[in-house]
Amino acid sequence: MADTFSDSPSDAIPTASHAARTDEAPFTDPRQRRFAALRGCDRLLSGVRPQNLRERLASLTTDAESAYDLDERPDMYGDGVVRALEKRVAELLGKPDAAFFPTGTMAQQVALRYWSSEHRTVAMHPLAHPERHEQRAYSRLTGLQSVWPTTAPRLPTAEEVRGVVDDYDVLMLELPLRDAGFVLPTWDELTGTVAAANDAGAVVHLDGARLWESVHHLGHSLPEIAGLADSVYVSFYKTLGGISGAAVAGDEHFVREAKLWRHRYGGQLWQQWPAALTALAGLNRELPRLEEYVRHAKVVAETLAAVPGARINPEPPHTHQFQLWLPYPADALNEAGLRLAEEQQTALFGWWDEPGLPGLSYTEVTVAAAALEWTPKEIADAMTSFLALLQERADVLG
Numbered sequence: 140m141a142d143t144f145s146d147s148p149s150d151a152i153p154t155a156s157h158a159a160r161t162d163e164a165p166f167t168d169p170r171q172r173r174f175a176a177l178r179g180c181d182r183l184l185s186g187v188r189p190q191n192l193r194e195r196l197a198s199l200t201t202d203a204e205s206a207y208d209l210d211e212r213p214d215m216y217g218d219g220v221v222r223a224l225e226k227r228v229a230e231l232l233g234k235p236d237a238a239f240f241p242t243g244t245m246a247q248q249v250a251l252r253y254w255s256s257e258h259r260t261v262a263m264h265p266l267a268h269p270e271r272h273e274q275r276a277y278s279r280l281t282g283l284q285s286v287w288p289t290t291a292p293r294l295p296t297a298e299e300v301r302g303v304v305d306d307y308d309v310l311m312l313e314l315p316l317r318d319a320g321f322v323l324p325t326w327d328e329l330t331g332t333v334a335a336a337n338d339a340g341a342v343v344h345l346d347g348a349r350l351w352e353s354v355h356h357l358g359h360s361l362p363e364i365a366g367l368a369d370s371v372y373v374s375f376y377k378t379l380g381g382i383s384g385a386a387v388a389g390d391e392h393f394v395r396e397a398k399l400w401r402h403r404y405g406g407q408l409w410q411q412w413p414a415a416l417t418a419l420a421g422l423n424r425e426l427p428r429l430e431e432y433v434r435h436a437k438v439v440a441e442t443l444a445a446v447p448g449a450r451i452n453p454e455p456p457h458t459h460q461f462q463l464w465l466p467y468p469a470d471a472l473n474e475a476g477l478r479l480a481e482e483q484q485t486a487l488f489g490w491w492d493e494p495g496l497p498g499l500s501y502t503e504v505t506v507a508a509a510a511l512e513w514t515p516k517e518i519a520d521a522m523t524s525f526l527a528l529l530q531e532r533a534d535v536l537g
Contacts, residue, residue: 217398245398262286329367440455
């Protein structure tokens with residue numbers, strides 16, 4: 140692709156608009172400033188436009204009409220609409236049954252506890268969600284330990300799984316591996332890794348928080364992918380746009396035990412119909428569109444790769460999400476993004492992070508419905524304005 144970006148496009152700096160806060164006190168909470176800036180945008184390249192509580196409630200009312208019979212009574216301790224959601228998930232994954240959970244963290248702990256009765260050990264990646272984002276709850280609450288087949292930023296290979304010296308009960312595979320860049324193996328690599336774990340006497344659990352969008356890269360259906368594993372966890376908000384909630388799916392005995400431990404962990408809520416309704420609505424709305432998201436993510440990534448100093452990981456993206464790296468400090472990128480949203484009502488990215496080398500930052504790009512209307516030229520033009528704001532900040536700071 141031709142380089143359509145200028146290193147210092149100072150002539151692209153926009154004039155102030157009605158979104159600039161000139162007559163009010165500045166935001167003291169950066170999250171509130173970001174929320175207000177994104178809500179005021181006409182266009183978003185990554186993610187979805189945030190909603191306030193009134194808008195969220197209105198969306199729930201609208202979406203629920205086509206998701207479930209609203210003349211039915213509310214759920215009580217997991218029946219009704221919650222049970223309907225469990226059956227829908229089990230059917231989609233090709234598993235005998237499924238159990239709804241209020242959080243994915245709880246769902247994963249219950250699944251790993253169930254499978255780790257002998258050696259009390261889980262083989263997983265050091266970038267996996269339980270290692271990075273759950274405060275090591277599986278160890279603190281359940282007494283499990285982990286072994287790492289690999290530390291490379293990808294899923295483990297069959298050879299690496301066979302090379303694990305320690306005995307372990309379950310191999311957990313996160314599909315896709317989010318903190319490595321939403322990366323996936325090939326189908327042959329995945330089946331080989333699963334076979335290696337089974338040969339070692341271990342079961343396989345899939346952390347499928349984003350499994351829905353993985354089918355296109357793997358080239359196989361949800362039941363075929365889920366069929367490789369003894370249990371599967373899926374999320375209802377990370378891709379589907381639900382309020383909250385997750386599910387684990389497996390055979391009948393696994394699900395019965397999962398529901399028992401759900402109660403013991405405090406997850407047997409009196410009513411959960413708002414979360415269940417938005418999950419059902421998300422399955423109806425988003426699943427048919429994911430292939431289009433994944434396809435357009437490659438277009439977006441190719442355009443962004445033309446930005447001077449940019450790097451896409453992985454290239455091309457494996458799902459509709461990927462990492463964009465730029466050689467700038469995170470605070471400068473975040474400020475430029477907020478100014479672009481406030482002054483031009485255009486949002487390109489979410490939050491930027493600077494995890495290692497100073498001055499090199501990354502953000503996670505999520506190509507969803509709002510991004511489908513963007514052409515490569517429009518992305519390039521918006522990036523030119525974004526880079527101009529970065530340059531302006533650099534000039535001011537001297």
